[in-house]
Amino acid sequence: MQWTLVIPLKPLARAKSRLSDTASDGLRPGLALAFAQDTVAAALACPAVKDVAVVTDDVLAGRELGALGAHIVTDEPSGGLNAALAHATAVVRAQRPESAVAALNADLPALRPLELARVLDAAAEFPRAFLPDAAEIGTTLLAAREGEELRPAFGTDSRARHRVSGAAELVLDAVDSVRQDVDTGADLRAALALGVGPRTAAAAARLLIPGQ
Numbered sequence: 001m002q003w004t005l006v007i008p009l010k011p012l013a014r015a016k017s018r019l020s021d022t023a024s025d026g027l028r029p030g031l032a033l034a035f036a037q038d039t040v041a042a043a044l045a046c047p048a049v050k051d052v053a054v055v056t057d058d059v060l061a062g063r064e065l066g067a068l069g070a071h072i073v074t075d076e077p078s079g080g081l082n083a084a085l086a087h088a089t090a091v092v093r094a095q096r097p098e099s100a101v102a103a104l105n106a107d108l109p110a111l112r113p114l115e116l117a118r119v120l121d122a123a124a125e126f127p128r129a130f131l132p133d134a135a136e137i138g139t140t141l142l143a144a145r146e147g148e149e150l151r152p153a154f155g156t157d158s159r160a161r162h163r164v165s166g167a168a169e170l171v172l173d174a175v176d177s178v179r180q181d182v183d184t185g186a187d188l189r190a191a192l193a194l195g196v197g198p199r200t201a202a203a204a205a206r207l208l209i210p211g212q
């Protein structure tokens with residue numbers, strides 16, 4: 001089965017606020033863009049991915065991610081992350097109603113295409129399924145097979161909320177790169193240890209990270 005991924009990205013100037021102790025206001029937007037570029041590039045290289053739609057209002061990010069091969073969907077109805085994901089899923093399915101759709105965070109700079117394929121292949125066994133983040137509190141991927149509503153509940157405690165929603169929790173070995181989202185300086189160090197994509201490596205080299 002091949003999937004359409006929907007990747008949400010908020011305006012770069014507001015992105016990654018929890019990294020303010022690690023990256024200055026001047027460097028954070030570029031770092032957030034680098035995370036998204038490495039995430040989208042790895043997603044597009046995944047054999048289980050048919051195509052990628054990025055839902056964003058950021059003009060620069062739209063241009064750069066479009067150049068990598070992503071489709072850009074405008075962020076409507078400006079109702080936050082879950083509303084943007086529901087909108088983008090509806091846009092995708094208006095064109096191809098039979099699409100299997102998975103929402104994937106834009107902050108997975110260590111993402112490896114074959115690990116993502118393993119997660120998506122596992123998700124194909126269930127109507128809806130999700131992958132908890134490395135911290136075991138949030139979610140990095142939520143998948144809905146053909147004919148299933150996505151019903152995204154990202155945000156605080158999204159692992160518990162996706163469980164309660166009836167989505168199957170995927171318990172898999174060796175998919176660390178799909179689970180390692182980067183919200184804090186500690187997360188960034190963990191992602192660097194896994195091995196990040198080239199744009200994040202270049203952006204992180206401009207930061208002073210102890211132990212790097």
Ligand SMILES: Nc1nc2c(ncn2[C@@H]2O[C@H](COP(=O)(O)OP(=O)(O)OP(=O)(O)O)[C@@H](O)[C@H]2O)c(=O)[nH]1
Nearest residue numbers: 008009010015016017018055056075080081084106
């Ligand atoms: N399109 C869109 N994407 C969003 C929105 N809010 C968050 N996102 C994206 O959803 C993912 C998780 O978002 P958050 O954890 O809320 O934000 P963040 O920028 O990653 O980090 P913080 O600012 O530290 O909370 C990231 O890929 C964000 O860019 C929104 O309103 N619209």
Ligand SMILES: C=C(OP(=O)(O)O)C(=O)O
Nearest residue numbers: 138139154155158181183
């Ligand atoms: C929105 C989420 O991601 P983050 O960890 O970036 O807040 C989430 O886990 O539901």
